[in-house]
Amino acid sequence: MREVPHRICTRRQWLGALSACAASVAAPAWAGAQLEEPLADSVRSALSAAVGDLAPPEPVFVSTDARIAYLRWLTTMSDRLYRRIPDWEVRRDFLQTVWYEAKRAGLEVSLVLGLIQVESGFRKFAVSVAGARGYMQIMPFWTRVIGDGDAGKLFHMQTNLRFGCVILRHYLERERGDLFMALGRYNGSRGKDKYPSLVLGAQKQWMFDANAPRQV
Numbered sequence: 001m002r003e004v005p006h007r008i009c010t011r012r013q014w015l016g017a018l019s020a021c022a023a024s025v026a027a028p029a030w031a032g033a034q035l036e037e038p039l040a041d042s043v044r045s046a047l048s049a050a051v052g053d054l055a056p057p058e059p060v061f062v063s064t065d066a067r068i069a070y071l072r073w074l075t076t077m078s079d080r081l082y083r084r085i086p087d088w089e090v091r092r093d094f095l096q097t098v099w100y101e102a103k104r105a106g107l108e109v110s111l112v113l114g115l116i117q118v119e120s121g122f123r124k125f126a127v128s129v130a131g132a133r134g135y136m137q138i139m140p141f142w143t144r145v146i147g148d149g150d151a152g153k154l155f156h157m158q159t160n161l162r163f164g165c166v167i168l169r170h171y172l173e174r175e176r177g178d179l180f181m182a183l184g185r186y187n188g189s190r191g192k193d194k195y196p197s198l199v200l201g202a203q204k205q206w207m208f209d210a211n212a213p214r215q216v
Contacts, residue, residue, distance in 0.1 A: 033130035033188040034139045034167065043170075047146040050105075050166045054158055057100030069210040070099070076208055077113070084122040094122075094135075097158050105165035111179075112136075112165060114203030115186070118195070125155055130188075136164025 039047070061067040077095050078088070085091040102112040119137040120126035132139050133154040140151035142163055153159045168186055175181040183199050184190035 033128070033132060034142070034186060035188050036139070036141045036145070039145065044146060047166060047170060050169075051146055051159075051162050054162060057097045057158060059096065059100060072210065073099070073109075073208045077206065080205065081122070094157065097161055101158070101161040101165045105169040107165055107168060108203075110203045110206040110208065111199070112161075112168075113206035114201075115164070115168070115183075115199050117202040117205070118198045124157060124160075134160035136160055136167075138163045138167070142167065 059067075059070055061070065074092070074095055078091055081091055081095065085094060098112055098116070099109050102109040116122055116135050119132075120135050122135065124135060126135070126137065127133055128137055130139070133151070135157070138154045138160055140154065143149055143151045143154065146166075147153070147163070154163065168182065171182040171185045172179065175185065179200075180193075180196045181190060183196040184192055187195040189195050
């Protein structure tokens with residue numbers, strides 16, 4: 001039986017990998033700070049219900065064509081995201097969850113990916129100078145306002161994406177569908193154009209045309 005050789009890391013390689021891991025956890029994110037605002041009881045209850053009951057993000061398709069379109073999207077986005085998230089299983093789970101949570105909140109998936117790119121650079125453990133956490137840079141007060149108060153859960157992938165999508169949907173409704181103003185509110189810079197412009201610019205990198213001819 002042929003023995004599979006094991007890769008032996010030098011002390012320098014091991015320390016380099018450890019440093020890279022630490023940097024991904026501790027590096028600050030470029031993000032503002034969502035502002036804590038008073039919520040009507042009905043709104044608070046609706047948001048609490050929206051972030052509750054985390055279910056496995058398993059896509060459900062009404063047709064074979066819809067499933068094929070999703071798989072094409074997943075393959076295309078995986079290729080684009082490879083340099084940022086090299087591990088295939090992590091990348092697949094992340095994209096599947098983004099797709100699920102964006103659709104659940106009635107948001108464009110490309111918009112959510114663009115927002116994540118600007119907010120955290122796709123770093124799960126990113127923390128901003130204002131204390132916002134995770135992929136979508138959620139301020140810890142949200143877990144107290146509409147969650148169970150455990151801010152540590154914001155580093156859980158689906159929890160973070162669920163909160164982020166629900167909060168952005170809430171801001172869109174507050175701004176009566178005005179995406180520019182909703183994005184500013186999400187970033188704590190309502191009325192200023194820098195952040196919305198960055199997100200909308202980043203969104204273009206994640207758009208997908210299901211009807212485009214497949215490239216070989």
